[in-house]
Amino acid sequence: MPTLTPSMAVKLAALAYEIKTPGSSGSYDVDAAPEIRNAFSFDLSNGPVRGVSGSILARMLNRSTGFAMIGKGKSQYDGDHVVAIRGTASLSDGITDAHIGLTGGDNNSLIHAGFNKTFQSMKPALESTLTPLLARSSTGTVHCVGHSLGGALAHITADWVKRRYKNKVFLYTFGAPRVGLDGFALKTSNNIDRIFRCTHAADPVPMVPLWPFVHAPYQGEEVLLAPGQGISFAAHKMAEAATPGYLNTANSGSWRSLQRRSSLNLATVRLKYDSRHQASFSNYWAEKISAGLITLLKDAGYYTAVMAQAAIGTSLTFYDMLARTLEAVAKASTKLAEQTKGLLGHMLVFARQAVSTVAELSFKFIRWVFDVTLGALYRTAREAIDSVM
Amino acid sequence: MHTFMFRRKPLLLLAAALSFLGFIVFSQQVMADMFSWFKKYDVHLSPAVQGKISFNGNPVANIKVFRELTYDKEYLDHALTDSQGNFSFDEKNIRSSRPGSLLETFTRQVLFLDHNGKRHILWRFTNRTTEPAKTINSLLNGLRCDLSNPDMIYDLENQEHPAHPHVVSGICTFETETHIIGQERK
Numbered sequence: 001m002p003t004l005t006p007s008m009a010v011k012l013a014a015l016a017y018e019i020k021t022p023g024s025s026g027s028y029d030v031d032a033a034p035e036i037r038n039a040f041s042f043d044l045s046n047g048p049v050r051g052v053s054g055s056i057l058a059r060m061l062n063r064s065t066g067f068a069m070i071g072k073g074k075s076q077y078d079g080d081h082v083v084a085i086r087g088t089a090s091l092s093d094g095i096t097d098a099h100i101g102l103t104g105g106d107n108n109s110l111i112h113a114g115f116n117k118t119f120q121s122m123k124p125a126l127e128s129t130l131t132p133l134l135a136r137s138s139t140g141t142v143h144c145v146g147h148s149l150g151g152a153l154a155h156i157t158a159d160w161v162k163r164r165y166k167n168k169v170f171l172y173t174f175g176a177p178r179v180g181l182d183g184f185a186l187k188t189s190n191n192i193d194r195i196f197r198c199t200h201a202a203d204p205v206p207m208v209p210l211w212p213f214v215h216a217p218y219q220g221e222e223v224l225l226a227p228g229q230g231i232s233f234a235a236h237k238m239a240e241a242a243t244p245g246y247l248n249t250a251n252s253g254s255w256r257s258l259q260r261r262s263s264l265n266l267a268t269v270r271l272k273y274d275s276r277h278q279a280s281f282s283n284y285w286a287e288k289i290s291a292g293l294i295t296l297l298k299d300a301g302y303y304t305a306v307m308a309q310a311a312i313g314t315s316l317t318f319y320d321m322l323a324r325t326l327e328a329v330a331k332a333s334t335k336l337a338e339q340t341k342g343l344l345g346h347m348l349v350f351a352r353q354a355v356s357t358v359a360e361l362s363f364k365f366i367r368w369v370f371d372v373t374l375g376a377l378y379r380t381a382r383e384a385i386d387s388v389m
Numbered sequence: 390m391h392t393f394m395f396r397r398k399p400l401l402l403l404a405a406a407l408s409f410l411g412f413i414v415f416s417q418q419v420m421a422d423m424f425s426w427f428k429k430y431d432v433h434l435s436p437a438v439q440g441k442i443s444f445n446g447n448p449v450a451n452i453k454v455f456r457e458l459t460y461d462k463e464y465l466d467h468a469l470t471d472s473q474g475n476f477s478f479d480e481k482n483i484r485s486s487r488p489g490s491l492l493e494t495f496t497r498q499v500l501f502l503d504h505n506g507k508r509h510i511l512w513r514f515t516n517r518t519t520e521p522a523k524t525i526n527s528l529l530n531g532l533r534c535d536l537s538n539p540d541m542i543y544d545l546e547n548q549e550h551p552a553h554p555h556v557v558s559g560i561c562t563f564e565t566e567t568h569i570i571g572q573e574r575k
Contacts, residue, residue: 018495018515023457024465025501025510031556034544034571240550241518251552 001168002076003194004143006223006258009172010198010250011036012071013147014238016086019048019066028066040071040082049129051122067122067153070129079140081133083126083157087149087385106160107187111180112152112209119156126157127164134165141168141193147238147246148205148385151176155216159188170194174246175203175236177381178213181307189218196255200244201283202228202235204381210374211290212307212318224261225249230282231377233384268295273338276345276356285350286377292343293322300329300336319374323367330361337361344369351376432485432519434458435498438478440511440532440561441470444504448474449536452502454511459497460485460519500559504536512559523548524555524568531564538562544571 004012015030022028028044048066066086073080101113134142142161146154151173158171171192179185189195195217199206201224206215215222226244228235238246252258269291279285297303302325330340341358344366348356351372359365435458442449450472458464458481468476496519500511511534514525524545538560545555546568554570563569 014517018497023459023463023497023499024455025457025499025513026508029510029513029558031513031515031542031558033554033556037542239517240553241520247517247553 001141002080003170003196003255004082004145004172005035006196006198006250006252006255008035008039009143009145009196010147010174010238010246012040012082012084012143012145013150013172013174014247016067016069016084016146016150019044019069020086021065022047030069036071038075039077040073040080042069042071044069049122049125051118051125064121067118068126068157070126070133072133073140079137080143081130081137081140082143082145083130083154083161085144085146085150085153085157087147087151087153102181105156105180105184107163107184107191109180109183109187111156111184112178112213115149115152115156115179119153119160122153123160126160130161130165134167138165138167141170143170143172145172146176147174148176148236152179155179155188158192162191162193168193170196172196172198174198174238174250175200175205175384177205177208178215180214181212182214182218185214185216185218189216189220192216195220196223198223198225198246198250199283200224200226200228200235200246200249202226202230202232203283204231204233204377204384205236207231207283207286207377208381210286210377211293219262221260221262223255224259227259230280231286231380233380236384267291270295270299270339271342271346273342273345273358276342276349279346279349281350281352281376285346289343289346289350289373292346296329296336296339296343297325299339300332302329319370320367323363323370326366327361327363340366347373432460432483432496433521434460434464434483434496435478435481436521436526436529437480438476438500438529438532440476440500440529440534442474442476442502442534442536444536446535448472449504450474452504454500454502456481457497457499457501459495459499500532500561509534509536510540510559511561512557514555514557516555518549520549522555525557527565527568528557528563532561533564534559534561536560540575541572542575543569546570 011033015032018030019028028047030042049068049070050064051067052064068083068085071082102110103113103116105111105116144154144158154173155171155176156179158169161167162169169192197215199222225246226249234242235244240247269288271292294303297306306322306325326340330337340361344358345356347369353372435456442452450470452470453467454470454476455465455467456478468478470476496516498512498514502509502511512532516522524547540558540560542556542558545557547553547555558575
């Protein structure tokens with residue numbers, strides 16, 4: 001059961017961008033690097049798997065474009081298949097919007113509504129292509145690959161393929177955002193056979209949407225292709241001309257040689273107000289603050305209730321609800337008030353606010369802190385996605 | 390129920406509409422660099438092209454060769470071969486109002502023609518940068534396209550980014566073969 005090498009996976013993710021529309025020549029064909037040609041063949045004579053992107057215009061006109069291409073394995077990968085999926089800029093609205101829409105996914109857990117909608121639009125075509133192929137090779141592995149929002153779609157696809165066909169499924173993503181809540185992350189971590197989630201430390205896209213969205217593998221490891229300080233939208237790019245560029249950093253023949261980093265996500269973190277100035281606008285602190293928020297809610301006994309509330313959806317936006325909850329948490333005891341103050345202070349320093357003093361713990365103030373924090377992160381993430389599509 | 394409520398309270402409806410508008414305006418302002426889409430950037434789509442069309446060794450005169458260049462949208466032009474089968478295109482660069490950071494979006498070059506009811510792809514190349522590539526420039530300067538040639542795929546030296554060889558396909562062969570690393574039938 002060979003895995004794709006990092007360099008094969010990233011090249012396939014890049015190739016998926018080429019199938020969006022055919023030109024006047026009528027040619028959808030893609031010319032892959034030798035290592036891909038020797039391992040997989042792509043029959044694009046009937047076009048790629050099409051889907052409808054998340055934009056309102058595309059949905060109104062039901063205008064579909066090429067989203068995924070499916071390759072048939074040969075030689076070392078005989079019996080295997082690959083599904084390479086591209087992203088789309090219109091989905092960026094969804095993940096950088098504080099009004100996150102959630103919906104029940106195919107595996108009965110909550111996922112991002114925009115991602116799911118695009119997945120559902122391409123599912124019939126995926127199914128009609130994969131069913132005859134996989135009927136002939138029930139033992140082969142299905143490799144699902146994608147960059148950016150294509151990585152999010154690859155994640156949903158991998159989970160669906162596993163449940164629908166029972167084949168072995170490996171998932172490879174590069175700079176992909178979070179797809180669903182902890183239920184989805186947990187279920188897909190168990191369901192998908194192997195997950196290679198590759199990131200650059202400075203890439204903002206894997207940091208969004210913020211908690212309560214969680215990455216898979218749940219409590220697992222990511223492949224950190226480039227360490228780095230701070231957050232920069234250029235770190236989301238693939239191209240070899242970019243720095244660092246996923247095509248450069250993943251240009252390796254083995255996963256073993258690459259650095260791994262375990263997820264901070266679910267660690268217990270209590271932030272002290274006095275040490276807030278150690279925070280910075282970085283991936284590390286985005287994760288740390290997320291963990292601090294979860295810990296605070298757990299310490300106060302509100303965690304389950306907030307998760308349930310997020311799942312049901314209310315007339316309040318999620319962050320309004322969260323701010324109301326923290327206001328109540330802070331009133332419960334001086335200890336919890338201190339912990340809340342510590343969290344908010346760190347958020348302000350993270351968001352590079354000139355003044356990081358937390359004078360009050362009112363709903364209004366807490367909501368404002370969320371706004372500046374989300375604003376700082378989502379701006380960079382939106383730039384990153386707009387820049388690659 | 391709701392419409393009834395609003396009919397009784399027009400102010401409420403007005404407030405709702407205003408807050409919705411306010412939200413739209415606000416969310417636009419939040420969008421990072423508001424004016425980044427005003428900037429224009431140079432994008433290289435194709436170097437100058439010179440080639441010769443033949444069929445079983447005989448020049449094909451007066452045939453239309455199409456050049457399809459894609460960067461976000463398609464730019465299509467064509468040239469006619471002369472009595473010797475020679476054709477040429479000028480270099481093509483555009484100013485794009487799409488974000489300059491749109492580097493990820495590929496630029497694609499396809500040269501094709503129709504002959505005896507059959508479409509021939511002469512050349513196809515996808516470039517992941519918006520910059521010219523030296524190897525591509527030199528190959529496109531001397532294309533030899535015999536319509537009886539098989540469809541080939543070429544791996545070529547990438548002089549700008551050596552770890553990422555170019556991949557080109559089509560029926561053309563080249564006057565200079567110095568940058569060809571590998572080739573096979575498609």
